[in-house]
Amino acid sequence: AQKITQTQPGMFVQEKEAVTLDCTYDTSDPSYGLFWYKQPSSGEMIFLIYQGSYDQQNATEGRYSLNFQKARKSANLVISASQLGDSAMYFCAMRDWDYKLSFGAGTTVTVRA
């Protein structure tokens, strides 16, 4: 069963604008963690932000924030003030009881000058 769904294969955003990347997940485990990773064209996987299922507040890390809607099983990534260097593939992932990560198919973001 697909645990992580990212419905946006690709997105364009203007420099300095905000962009929201969608992620929905499926689990029956009450304890889980949600992660976002960035993969630039060079190929490495860069950890961006984490949200725990019991966290009361939405996670933020610099220009990255996570819009966590637990009842809807949604964990959308918001990138504010987009920069050209934000052009990359972004992956949503979930880690539940077995500590393994399940990844979505990813969303490609292209930032336009």
Added chain:
Amino acid sequence: NAGVTQTPKFQVLKTGQSMTLQCAQDMNHNSMYWYRQDPGMGLRLIYYSASEGTTDKGEVPNGYNVSRLNKREFSLRLESAAPSQTSVYFCASSDKTGTNQPQHFGDGTRLSIL
């Protein structure tokens, strides 16, 4: 700060050849993982090692074997390479404690099977 180191970075094999991908981490992490990344499919877990001395199958283990040599090193072996195994392979590690530990990835190995 080396983090997770994978070797080699690139490799071309012929069908039927064997090969071992090496991975080492210097973060004293308990858990290590091997993924493959194919276009449009995200990362899929091949094998993982929750702790030194244990290994378990992931989502796509067929055609692969692994060895957790010690706490630092986790290798992936293709015994008889097939064109369907052409992919980018990532090794990752994490501290197993709790679900909030991110996995740290190596830079990947691009493997082509002709």
